[in-house]
Amino acid sequence: MTSPLFEPFTLRNLRLDNRVVVSPMQTYCAPDAIAGAWHRTHLARFALGGAGLVMVEATAVSPEGRSTNMDLGLWEEEHAQAFADLTKAVHECGARIGIQLQHAGRKASTAPPWQGFAPVPAPQGQAVIGPSDKPASSNAHVPRQMDADDMARLIDAYSASTRMAARAGFDLVEIHMAHGYLLHSFLSPLSNDRTDDYGGALENRMRFPLRVVEAVRTHWAPDKPLACRISSVDGVSVGWSIADSRILADRLRRIGVDLIDCSSGGMILPERDMLVPRGPGFQVDFAADLRGHTGLATIAVGQITDAAQANDIIASGRADLVAIGRQMLVNPNWALEAETTLSADHTYDHWPRQFGWWLGRRRHATDTR
Numbered sequence: 099m100t101s102p103l104f105e106p107f108t109l110r111n112l113r114l115d116n117r118v119v120v121s122p123m124q125t126y127c128a129p130d131a132i133a134g135a136w137h138r139t140h141l142a143r144f145a146l147g148g149a150g151l152v153m154v155e156a157t158a159v160s161p162e163g164r165s166t167n168m169d170l171g172l173w174e175e176e177h178a179q180a181f182a183d184l185t186k187a188v189h190e191c192g193a194r195i196g197i198q199l200q201h202a203g204r205k206a207s208t209a210p211p212w213q214g215f216a217p218v219p220a221p222q223g224q225a226v227i228g229p230s231d232k233p234a235s236s237n238a239h240v241p242r243q244m245d246a247d248d249m250a251r252l253i254d255a256y257s258a259s260t261r262m263a264a265r266a267g268f269d270l271v272e273i274h275m276a277h278g279y280l281l282h283s284f285l286s287p288l289s290n291d292r293t294d295d296y297g298g299a300l301e302n303r304m305r306f307p308l309r310v311v312e313a314v315r316t317h318w319a320p321d322k323p324l325a326c327r328i329s330s331v332d333g334v335s336v337g338w339s340i341a342d343s344r345i346l347a348d349r350l351r352r353i354g355v356d357l358i359d360c361s362s363g364g365m366i367l368p369e370r371d372m373l374v375p376r377g378p379g380f381q382v383d384f385a386a387d388l389r390g391h392t393g394l395a396t397i398a399v400g401q402i403t404d405a406a407q408a409n410d411i412i413a414s415g416r417a418d419l420v421a422i423g424r425q426m427l428v429n430p431n432w433a434l435e436a437e438t439t440l441s442a443d444h445t446y447d448h449w450p451r452q453f454g455w456w457l458g459r460r461r462h463a464t465d466t467r
């Protein structure tokens with residue numbers, strides 16, 4: 099009998115072979131913003147390794163939207179062509195592939211993590227922008243408050259990237275609305291100090307992010323699913339709350355979003371306030387909550403490392419998909435191995451035959467290798 103984790107899942111016209119998603123993870127190795135052989139090899143390994151959906155890391159919709167000067171981008175035809183090679187590789191290796199579209203906002207224009215995220219000049223003389231002039235941290239750029247022209251320009255940028263993502267052969271687009279980046283920084287009262295129609299009340303703080311989502315939905319293929327990754331809460335008891343997320347998720351559903359990827363955090367919190375404490379499956383409750391309240395499909399993510407744990411999340415109806423991040427870096431064959439672990443007779447029948455044929459025979463007397 100197939101384990102719930104390995105049941106297929108369909109959203110619009112996209113059919114995933116199983117419920118295992120490779121979480122978007124930045125690799126900071128695209129100095130010219132273009133996906134190359136490294137990205138193709140890195141992501142195709144997860145496809146060979148049996149994941150149903152492989153997510154490309156946060157990819158900027160405009161040059162000044164890159165979080166670091168080594169992020170991927172999708173604002174020029176050359177970027178789209180490189181991504182077409184990547185989607186082809188992942189498809190040929192058996193998985194579906196999505197891209198996470200991103201603008202880093204006030205967390206943009208830094209050096210990579212191994213250089214301490216030190217601020218670097220924004221490209222092409224542009225300013226670092228945000229909802230307000232409040233920096234993300236004490237050593238971050240002081241952003242310029244976005245005006246109506248910035249908003250219009252960014253909506254065009256998201257729309258153009260979305261069209262390029264469709265041409266490049268992606269199966270799903272995810273809008274990054276989490277982790278303190280631009281769209282989350284509009285949503286959260288901790289980062290949005292505006293006094294106009296885009297700040298203050300929840301409805302106002304949601305206004306620009308919802309405009310972006312509407313534009314992406316319009317330019318994305320109607321038969322392909324759209325996901326949003328959100329920070330379900332900023333912290334345990336401060337800022338953006340799960341009640342806010344329920345309202346947002348309901349609005350996203352009405353715009354035509356199909357899937358909510360339920361993360362948390364990304365803001366520096368006032369002293370004495372706490373992020374959600376880390377531990378196995380520490381964000382699963384958010385996926386269950388939002389699934390229950392809105393009827394939307396959800397992805398659970400965060401310290402999901404074990405086959406039985408992941409299977410239980412799906413079997414108990416707490417989420418529709420599980421995203422695995424760092425454990426995939428440990429073992430790109432995580433999904434294949436999880437299915438072997440969960441199967442009654444620990445078979446290798448579902449592995450690519452080039453591997454499975456040999457592995458299945460290893461424990462038999464016929465094994466002559």
Ligand SMILES: Cc1cc2nc3c(=O)[nH]c(=O)nc-3n(C[C@H](O)[C@H](O)[C@H](O)COP(=O)(O)O)c2cc1C
Nearest residue numbers: 121122123124155156399400401402422423424425
């Ligand atoms: C190296 C690294 C890069 C990441 N990059 C992204 C990213 O591009 N977009 C995103 O939404 N989350 C990103 N994350 C967060 C992961 O997608 C995931 O939510 C987080 O690592 C928790 O899952 P895990 O415990 O399975 O690793 C990143 C995490 C890591 C470790």
